[in-house]
Amino acid sequence: MFFLVPADKHYHSYGVYYRFVPYIVPYMKPIPIQSRKFEILTQLFETSRFGIGEHLVEGGGKLYPTPHKEGIYLHVATGAAPVDAHLNDNDEQKILLKDGELNLFYLTEKTNSAKLSKGFYCFFHARSSVRTFTGLVRKMQTPENAEKVLSLMAAAGRAIEAGSGLINSSSVELDPYGASLIQEIRDIRIIPRKTLKSYINKKIEQLMLHFLDRCINTRDTSYSITGDDIHMIDSIKDYIWHHLHNQPSAAQLGIKYNIPTEKLNNIFAQFYGVPLDTYIEHCRVEKAVCLLTDAKQSTSLIATVTGFRNYQALTAYFIAHFGCAPSDFR
Structure with a gap:
């Protein structure tokens, strides 16, 4: 850090x-x-x-x-x-x-x-x-x-x-x-002042809920992560970030990487701290926020690139997630 x-x-x-x-x-x-x-x-x-x-x-x-x-x-x-x-x-x-x-x-x-x-x-x-x-x-x-x-x-x-x-x-x-949530809270250089508190509110809530989840929910730690698993996780993370428009899911990635979905989720949760589908959703939101702060980017294109059906779907998600519209991040 x-x-x-x-x-x-x-x-x-x-x-x-x-x-x-x-x-x-x-x-x-x-x-x-x-x-x-x-x-x-x-x-x-x-x-x-x-x-x-x-x-x-x-x-x-x-x-x-x-x-x-x-x-x-x-x-x-x-x-x-x-x-x-x-x-x-x-x-x-x-x-x-x-x-x-x-x-x-x-x-x-x-x-x-x-x-x-x-x-x-x-x-x-x-x-x-x-x-x-x-x-x-x-x-x-x-x-x-x-x-x-x-x-x-x-x-x-x-x-x-x-x-x-x-x-x-x-x-x-x-x-x-x-660690990524804390880094996102600390390293805010592109979030407009008018949406800063809404963004940080959500990040802190996610951090606290993640901590509580670690405290009160039992995780399957029976699988021992190998060096090959870590390389696979890095490859999956890179693939997800560049293919959000295809709406990737744990089930689809399990097929692509020839690994059972449950095992893939267990490996990812043990290494990264959350199930794979939760990580994918996190990536969608963070990429949308990054793109929204660039005024040259089309809002409809941002929705498509991040895997939302249309801009209305992106707006509904942001209002539920952050309590403000995507346009507030512009």
Whole structure:
């Protein structure tokens, strides 16, 4: 996720530590902080339903982060070493935050603490209200996972009653699909300002639903992915992106690549994090968004290229998906 660039000056002209400059998200509010042990850049953004934030940290020692607002926080850390975190600066609420792991917390505007080995770290979070979180969990509930859903809600209730706490029973590894959603949230260079919040709302909802799916639904992990499988997945992804106009499906791709559909879905879900048909839908929407931001592209052609029957079908999908029309992305 990270890369470094050379810099001639220790600080950027507007007060941001030079190493953080490549990670500045243009639409977020930057808050640079300097201290004796740390260089910190906090970036924040609010939508109608969610909040997102990113904290870039370089240094080492004990740090006292304070949540911006009360709520349910989906958190992922990437960095040089695991982070020894304490909610409310309390040793009884100690959590080891490892590189590339997702965790769900209930946090209030109280001071927490974290012990960092010297290095470079990024902490990304998506925040929702308790009410919004409850609605997302209920959306995931089925007769098969009802027990796990109730267990997750009970854990959330205990964290809320305690004033803070970890909700998931075990950390969830950040898979390629989750990473791509975070990257799409961070790297928004072509989305018009008028549709920015609608777009980010949907991406955060997808990220949270994907995390909840990983927590409460059992996946078939019996198949061991090989190097040939990875090459096949890369080939399928490239084929999908360039043939969306043919409306590819998992069943069709199974025939093309001579592999049973169920096995193909299992391989793809294990590697990428979602079934193949879900990935195809994700590609259709993202390609449509990219093309819509180019005013030279015909709207009817965009619908055809991305596999929609016509522009009316694309419009209906965008209104249901983002809460706005495709024309709003122009």
